[in-house]
Amino acid sequence: xxxxxxxQRRTFLKQTASAxxxxxxxxxxxxxxxxxxxxxxxESLAPNVFVEFDANxxxxxxCHRSEMGQQIRTSLAQIIxxxxxxxxxxxxxxxxxxxxxxxxxxxxxSRSVRRNLERLRIAGATAAAMLREAAAxxxxxSPDDCINREHGVVHTPSGNRVDYKSxxxxxxxxxVPEPDSVSLKPRSRWKFIGKVMTSVDIDDVVxxxxxxxxxxxxxxxxxxxxxxPPVMFTHAESVDDKKARDIAGVVDVINLPEATAPAGxxxxxxxxxxxxxxxxxxxxxxxLSVKWTRNEHTGYNSDSYKAxxxxxxxxxxxxxxxxxxxxxxxxxSGNVIxxxxxxxxxxxxxxxxxxxxxxxxTDSAEIWACTQTPQSTRSNVAAALKxxxxxxxxxxxxxGGGFGRKSKPDFSVEAALLAQQAGKPVKVIWRREDxxxxxxxxxxxxxxxxxxxxxxxxxxxxxxNTVFPSISSTFNPAATKPSNGELRLGFIDNPFxxxxxxxxxxEAKNHVRIGWLRSVAxxxxxxxxxxxxxxxxxxxxxDSRDYLLSLIGEDRHIDLAAEGAEYDNYGDPIDVYPxxxxxxxxxxxxxxxxxxxxxxxxxxxxxxxxxxxxxxSYAAAVVEVxxxxxxxxxxxxxxxxxxAGTIVNPEHVRAQCEGGMIYGxxxxxxxxxxxxxxxxxxxxxxxxxxxxxxxxxxxxxxxVESTKPPAGVGEPPxxxxxxxxxxxxxxxxxxxxxxxxxxLTLS
Amino acid sequence: MKLKINGEAREYSGDPQMPLLWYLxxxxxxxxxxxxxxxxxxxxxxxxxxxxxxxxxxxxxxAIAGKSITTIEGLDADNQHPLQVAWKQHNVPQCGYCQSxxxxxxxxxxxxxxxxxxxxxxxxxxxxxxxxGTYPRIRNAIKDAAKGEAS
Numbered sequence: 001x002x003x004x005x006x007x008q009r010r011t012f013l014k015q016t017a018s019a020x021x022x023x024x025x026x027x028x029x030x031x032x033x034x035x036x037x038x039x040x041x042x043e044s045l046a047p048n049v050f051v052e053f054d055a056n057x058x059x060x061x062x063c064h065r066s067e068m069g070q071q072i073r074t075s076l077a078q079i080i081x082x083x084x085x086x087x088x089x090x091x092x093x094x095x096x097x098x099x100x101x102x103x104x105x106x107x108x109x110s111r112s113v114r115r116n117l118e119r120l121r122i123a124g125a126t127a128a129a130m131l132r133e134a135a136a137x138x139x140x141x142s143p144d145d146c147i148n149r150e151h152g153v154v155h156t157p158s159g160n161r162v163d164y165k166s167x168x169x170x171x172x173x174x175x176v177p178e179p180d181s182v183s184l185k186p187r188s189r190w191k192f193i194g195k196v197m198t199s200v201d202i203d204d205v206v207x208x209x210x211x212x213x214x215x216x217x218x219x220x221x222x223x224x225x226x227x228x229p230p231v232m233f234t235h236a237e238s239v240d241d242k243k244a245r246d247i248a249g250v251v252d253v254i255n256l257p258e259a260t261a262p263a264g265x266x267x268x269x270x271x272x273x274x275x276x277x278x279x280x281x282x283x284x285x286x287x288l289s290v291k292w293t294r295n296e297h298t299g300y301n302s303d304s305y306k307a308x309x310x311x312x313x314x315x316x317x318x319x320x321x322x323x324x325x326x327x328x329x330x331x332x333s334g335n336v337i338x339x340x341x342x343x344x345x346x347x348x349x350x351x352x353x354x355x356x357x358x359x360x361x362t363d364s365a366e367i368w369a370c371t372q373t374p375q376s377t378r379s380n381v382a383a384a385l386k387x388x389x390x391x392x393x394x395x396x397x398x399x400g401g402g403f404g405r406k407s408k409p410d411f412s413v414e415a416a417l418l419a420q421q422a423g424k425p426v427k428v429i430w431r432r433e434d435x436x437x438x439x440x441x442x443x444x445x446x447x448x449x450x451x452x453x454x455x456x457x458x459x460x461x462x463x464x465n466t467v468f469p470s471i472s473s474t475f476n477p478a479a480t481k482p483s484n485g486e487l488r489l490g491f492i493d494n495p496f497x498x499x500x501x502x503x504x505x506x507e508a509k510n511h512v513r514i515g516w517l518r519s520v521a522x523x524x525x526x527x528x529x530x531x532x533x534x535x536x537x538x539x540x541x542x543d544s545r546d547y548l549l550s551l552i553g554e555d556r557h558i559d560l561a562a563e564g565a566e567y568d569n570y571g572d573p574i575d576v577y578p579x580x581x582x583x584x585x586x587x588x589x590x591x592x593x594x595x596x597x598x599x600x601x602x603x604x605x606x607x608x609x610x611x612x613x614x615x616x617s618y619a620a621a622v623v624e625v626x627x628x629x630x631x632x633x634x635x636x637x638x639x640x641x642x643x644a645g646t647i648v649n650p651e652h653v654r655a656q657c658e659g660g661m662i663y664g665x666x667x668x669x670x671x672x673x674x675x676x677x678x679x680x681x682x683x684x685x686x687x688x689x690x691x692x693x694x695x696x697x698x699x700x701x702x703x704v705e706s707t708k709p710p711a712g713v714g715e716p717p718x719x720x721x722x723x724x725x726x727x728x729x730x731x732x733x734x735x736x737x738x739x740x741x742x743x744l745t746l747s
Numbered sequence: 748m749k750l751k752i753n754g755e756a757r758e759y760s761g762d763p764q765m766p767l768l769w770y771l772x773x774x775x776x777x778x779x780x781x782x783x784x785x786x787x788x789x790x791x792x793x794x795x796x797x798x799x800x801x802x803x804x805x806x807x808x809x810a811i812a813g814k815s816i817t818t819i820e821g822l823d824a825d826n827q828h829p830l831q832v833a834w835k836q837h838n839v840p841q842c843g844y845c846q847s848x849x850x851x852x853x854x855x856x857x858x859x860x861x862x863x864x865x866x867x868x869x870x871x872x873x874x875x876x877x878x879x880g881t882y883p884r885i886r887n888a889i890k891d892a893a894k895g896e897a898s
Contacts, residue, residue, distance in 0.1 A: 067842075068842050069840075069841030069842030069843070069879045070841070071841075198835065198838060199838065199840065201840075201843065202834075202835050202838070202840060203826070203835070204843075205840040205843035205846050206826065206831040206834045206835060206840070206846065206850065207779070207819065207820070207826035207831065208777075208778075208779020208780070208818070208819035208820050208847045209779065209820075210778075210779070210843055210844075211778070212778075212781070212844060214778075214781070214782055215772075215778035217773075217776055217778075223773075248762065277765075277769060277773045277774075278769050278772070278773050278782075279762065279765045279766065279769040279773070282785070349878060350842075350844075350878055351781075351783055351789070351791060351842065351844040351845045351876065351877065351878045351879075352781070352783070352842070352844045353782075353783075398842070398843065398844075399842060400781070400842050400843070400844025400845075401842045401844060401878045401879060402842075403878070429782075431785055432783065432784040432785060432786070432788075432789075433785075651838055652838075655838065655841060655881070655884070658880055658881075658883055658884070659841055659879045659880030659881065660880070661880070662880025662882060663878070663879075663880055666878070683784050683785075683786050683788055684784050684786075684788040684789050684876060685786065685788055689876060689878065690880070690882075691873055691874075691875075691876060691882075692868075692869050692872045692873055692875070692877075692882040692885065692886070693869040693870070693873045695880070695882040695883065696883075697865065698883075699883045
């Protein structure tokens with residue numbers, strides 16, 4: 001009996017094959033023994049690129065996604081082990097190198113589970129079917145009477161059992177079944193999916209036995225630290241490196257190629273000091289004396305830029321979604337409510353700054369990097385070295401956090417270029433200062449929203465203009481408007497059932513590299529939309545939760561196409577993952593019930609609420625604040641309800657909710673700014689991130705049990721946090737915070 | 748100069764200004780102690796110097812002659828320190844990069860205070876940043892380890 005959990009299955013198989021132009025994994029070509037190609041084992045059963053058994057029956061699961069704290073190495077192994085009914089103690093996780101045979105490996109967009117649950121179940125089930133067949137042949141029985149049990153096959157009528165290890169040689173000779181022909185377990189028999197399994201890496205983490213990108217050590221390796229241009233696309237006019245070269249251990253000083261627009265994934269250029277030790281390289285780079293050129297970006301100052309961004313937001317923009325006639329309704333109304341919201345640039349600041357090691361010969365290259373994107377690392381390194389891609393191997397280390405920074409392969413390209421020139425392996429280390437001053441920043445944003453209400457307080461019109469320099473500008477300097485891809489992140493998919501709605505975008509030029517950060521444009525869009533929803537509730541003198549539910553309106557699937565809006569639904573079909581207002585309202589009800597919202601006033605508690613759909617999941621947050629007389633505030637409790645459809649590991653999902661909210665807090669209190677084109681902040685003393693004393697005291701997380709298709713987990717908890725916090729501070733103080741960063745002490 | 752790392756006698760004759768962090772990581776290839784900021788702002792590089800939690804990224808070798816240094820690799824011979832056990836019970840780590848430093852920092856709190864309050868935990872751990880946001884689990888794991896519940 002087939003258990004097809006998702007109507008996407010066939011479409012998905014086709015898409016995967018065509019998207020990469022390569023018949024990968026799921027076509028399960030019998031001639032491919034891919035894990036052996038990773039050089040790990042010899043005799044084995046390897047029906048596809050994800051599953052391999054060695055002759056001892058040890059199951060090797062290849063994880064093709066990068067581990068950056070979401071425990072994907074554990075979750076993907078759970079999925080494959082489930083169909084095989086494996087013994088968890090006999091499962092080893094192998095980290096894939098970058099290769100198209102795995103399908104997409106870019107670990108961002110909260111899609112590792114949602115895009116791989118089905119296909120990895122099939123990958124596991126394929127091996128399971130071959131093992132059943134091998135056992136049946138040995139017993140001369142029908143494979144239909146055999147089941148996979150506890151790392152072996154059981155013949156149900158007789159009760160005979162054989163361990164997988166005794167089946168490997170026979171199974172390895174069998175034809176690999178077509179993916180469409182393998183049966184999947186029913187959900188009721190899932191053994192690992194949906195269960196709490198401890199991280200496969202936890203023993204190594206608590207004992208310090210981990211290898212991150214910064215930890216790579218190769219024989220004869222040099223360490224490089226780079227002084228990059230303080231202003232984007234400026235370059236070294238003159239370099240005095242005498243003092244640097246005099247430092248013991250410094251081996252060479254190399255000028256990197258000058259960077260020009262578009263920034264893309266290219267290195268920023270600058271002057272690299274190569275040394276025998278990290279310390280010597282760090283000393284050497286400090287001893288450089290470099291005179292930099294000036295250019296148009298040298299005139300970039302955050303204060304004046306902010307003013308111009310806000311001015312643009314307060315003007316009419318280009319309409320990107322229209323329902324009814326909001327401008328007219330606003331014009332006809334004597335009661336226009338409006339607000340402008342601002343959020344600054346942010347740096348992802350993963351705990352591990354970027355690092356990459358390269359070994360380059362005349363005809364090949366090998367990279368070790370803490371990268372979210374091994375495939376584009378491979379293609380960009382190959383291009384930089386003018387080498388065919390198949391000559392480049394990219395090894396993925398553990399990532400000390402990613403948050404979008406490590407989805408750009410620029411640091412691996414730096415290492416490759418320097419290793420090629422040095423003729424020795426080179427590890428490029430980004431110092432914290434490099435990470436904060438030369439990043440791909442979360443964009444700076446200004447938004448203006450106007451609304452009007454009738455006498456009963458119903459919102460009749462909503463007009464929202466969003467203005468921010470686009471990620472597209474990193475790849476195309478002519479891109480001066482928010483891209484469709486960013487508008488889809490919590491802006492154009494506004495779920496409110498307001499009769500007149502007009503959504504607009506305005507122009508903004510970039511002066512730094514703009515990139516992805518956990519939840520991307522959802523972060524500032526949710527801040528503005530849910531702050532303003534709260535403002536409307538207060539204007540109508542209604543309960544914020546009830547008002548939010550009424551803004552969302554009836555249970556329905558929102559049809560954005562009908563309103564002329566382009567929407568790609570995070571790359572997944574809208575019929576499988578609709579914008580479902582019932583699910584959004586459900587998490588709002590659940591989180592407010594959990595927080596005892598209705599009794600907050602009698603209990604003298606100050607709560608703020610926000611709820612946001614992103615990456616196909618629904619997340620609602622309630623934040624409780626206490627504000628002391630001196631203006632300092634704390635959060636005694638925070639609550640989150642998350643509906644992410646089918647989930648693989650509830651403990652890790654819970655952890656993502658906790659961590660995602662704390663990341664949301666950091667987004668609310670942090671700020672990157674520029675003076676004369678150069679970033680003002682340098683390290684954690686002037687780039688504020690949440691520390692333990694800022695964190696909420698108690699976390700209450702509710703995961704909605706669901707059989708719906710799997711949706712995103714890593715990013716959805718972040719966007720609702722800042723507006724819920726700002727709304728709570730309003731409840732406590734009557735002061736509305738419309739500009740970030742939010743001060744830790746209110747004035 | 749002589750010093751002890753995880754009970755083992757070592758001799759060092761290099762640049763006296765080099766921070767201990769790079770001696771551990773580059774020379775001894777003990778990479779459990781991490782680089783996070785280089786300015787003693789984040790705590791990822793925390794080790795014990797004669798039992799005191801110290802940031803190794805700002806500590807020159809010249810300052811530790813004759814001292815006894817403990818790193819995450821030497822915290823417990825079997826990696827079964829009550830905090831390591833509690834860290835696993837509470838599934839504290841996400842990416843894991845800061846956790847060596849978190850555990851080393853927490854160990855010196857437990858050595859002095861058998862029953863730390865939430866406020867005491869926050870004060871003691873305030874110099875250790877975790878960007879994944881494992882703070883609530885760090886608090887709970889420290890409290891459990893203190894209670895001896897993690898054994």
